[in-house]
Amino acid sequence: MICGGPNRLSLHLVAILALGLVIACPEPASTQTRIHETIGVEDGLMQSQVACILEDRNGFIWIGTFGGLCRWDGIDFTYWRRQDGLISQDMRVLYEAPDGSIFIGTRDGGFSVYRDGKLTSYGTADGLSHRAGRAVCAAPDGSILLGTGYGVDVFRDGRIDTTGIDPSLRGIQVNDLEIGPDGTIYCASGGHGVIIVGPDGTVVLNTDSGLPQNLVPALHLASDGTLYLSVSHHGIWTYRRETLGPLTDDPQLSSDTVLAILEGLDGTLYFGTEDSGARLYRDGNFDTID
Numbered sequence: 001m002i003c004g005g006p007n008r009l010s011l012h013l014v015a016i017l018a019l020g021l022v023i024a025c026p027e028p029a030s031t032q033t034r035i036h037e038t039i040g041v042e043d044g045l046m047q048s049q050v051a052c053i054l055e056d057r058n059g060f061i062w063i064g065t066f067g068g069l070c071r072w073d074g075i076d077f078t079y080w081r082r083q084d085g086l087i088s089q090d091m092r093v094l095y096e097a098p099d100g101s102i103f104i105g106t107r108d109g110g111f112s113v114y115r116d117g118k119l120t121s122y123g124t125a126d127g128l129s130h131r132a133g134r135a136v137c138a139a140p141d142g143s144i145l146l147g148t149g150y151g152v153d154v155f156r157d158g159r160i161d162t163t164g165i166d167p168s169l170r171g172i173q174v175n176d177l178e179i180g181p182d183g184t185i186y187c188a189s190g191g192h193g194v195i196i197v198g199p200d201g202t203v204v205l206n207t208d209s210g211l212p213q214n215l216v217p218a219l220h221l222a223s224d225g226t227l228y229l230s231v232s233h234h235g236i237w238t239y240r241r242e243t244l245g246p247l248t249d250d251p252q253l254s255s256d257t258v259l260a261i262l263e264g265l266d267g268t269l270y271f272g273t274e275d276s277g278a279r280l281y282r283d284g285n286f287d288t289i290d
Contacts, residue, residue, distance in 0.1 A: 035289060039063075044077040046070050054094035054102070062102060064091025069104060080119070087112045087121035095136035097144055103155075105133025111146060111155075120158075127160040129153050129170070135177040145185065147174030152187065166197045168204070176218045186227060188216040194229050194239075205229070210244050211237065220261035220269070228269065230258035236271060236281075253279065253286060 047067035088109025102114040110123035135147030144155040152169040173190035184198035193206030215232040235254040236247040260272035271279040277290035
């Protein structure tokens with residue numbers, strides 16, 4: 001998930017859009033890494049400020065912009081705006097659920113869900129804890145966790161449930177969410193650090209734990225079990241086997257604000273930064289697409 005205001009996002013999010021195409025055809029990280037293709041308004045994109053991107057199981061590319069939602073089949077675009085049923089045109093997150101439903105989180109209108117050609121919207125009137133839809137992930141029991149500007153809600157059987165969630169995940173600004181194979185919930189927050197809710201209890205990673213500050217824009221649980229978390233203006237930190245520390249002591253890399261983290265099929269980690277382009281990390285080595 002990526003968050004922030006339009007002025008600081010507009011340029012680097014276009015790079016993230018192109019980065020999605022790089023991930024679709026992964027190559028080993030090297031100094032020869034280049035953007036393969038860029039999609040812009042002149043190609044049919046409805047708006048140039050891109051907040052999120054998703055490739056679904058059928059190969060369609062969904063692109064959430066500040067002016068609506070696009071779906072690209074490699075040649076043509078399909079568009080959705082308010083008049084087409086979207087609850088809001090200002091996109092923030094896209095997620096494909098295990099059943100193929102597409103969850104669409106918006107800045108100020110909650111969530112829309114696209115399934116079988118129909119859009120259904122869910123806002124505060126439907127029980128959502130806040131109108132800002134900021135993160136989505138699927139739980140092992142088939143329910144969907146929705147991260148908002150005021151906590152985590154559970155979406156189950158077409159309804160929103162705010163009662164079945166751990167109290168530590170209520171009343172916080174959610175920036176990112178992931179669930180581990182054992183059902184552990186990892187939540188990046190705006191002001192409360194990282195909250196980890198697992199079978200054995202709750203762990204909070206914050207300034208008391210050693211983080212330089214509590215604003216965490218993004219996190220990712222890697223395939224090897226390492227938790228990578230972004231700390232605003234303090235680069236990437238890692239948490240593994242109860243050990244927390246910075247990923248690197250390089251001054252430039254350790255001062256980045258990373259707004260998005262993705263893992264490629266080959267294990268390469270992609271960090272989308274606020275001001276420094278895209279960082280690639282593999283086998284202890286960094287590369288940059290600026």
